[in-house]
Amino acid sequence: MEVKACNKCGRLYNYIVGDNFCPSCKAEKEKLLKNLDGYFKETDDVKIDFDYLNDEFDVSRNNLVKFARKEELSVDSSFELISCMKCGKSISSGRFCDRCKKETLDSLNSTYRELSLKKAFVEPVPKMRFIGK
Ligand SMILES: [Zn+2]
Numbered sequence: 110m111e112v113k114a115c116n117k118c119g120r121l122y123n124y125i126v127g128d129n130f131c132p133s134c135k136a137e138k139e140k141l142l143k144n145l146d147g148y149f150k151e152t153d154d155v156k157i158d159f160d161y162l163n164d165e166f167d168v169s170r171n172n173l174v175k176f177a178r179k180e181e182l183s184v185d186s187s188f189e190l191i192s193c194m195k196c197g198k199s200i201s202s203g204r205f206c207d208r209c210k211k212e213t214l215d216s217l218n219s220t221y222r223e224l225s226l227k228k229a230f231v232e233p234v235p236k237m238r239f240i241g242k
């Protein structure tokens with residue numbers, strides 16, 4: 110077990126895993142995320158009222174962006190809080206839209222395939238040449 114000082118309140122606590130927050134700050138954050146989630150699901154507004162969120166939940170736009178990027182909070186893409194880091198399309202959470210995520214995965218997969226193909230073909234070749242001499 111590791112003793113750490115909480116990132117938020119500075120209290121010492123037994124760190125387990127995840128964010129560096131003590132149990133009470135962690136519970137507070139979870140409550141906040143739940144409240145925010147409820148707000149975004151129930152609101153009829155088409156734009157995020159940052160002043161209201163600041164007054165009501167004490168969160169800034171930056172906080173919201175951070176939560177959404179870390180996929181701790183999902184804000185409907187119609188609010189345009191964050192956008193895909195590749196194509197700029199509005200997304201609800203994370204860093205990339207579904208299409209770019211898939212593209213990245215596909216290109217990773219094909220790179221991997223190419224590499225393993227190359228490996229399979231390159232290795233036996235020198236031996237064969239050697240034998241042919
Ligand atoms: Zn704390």
Ligand SMILES: [Zn+2]
Pocket residue numbers: 193194195196197198205206207208209210
């Ligand atoms: Zn994208």
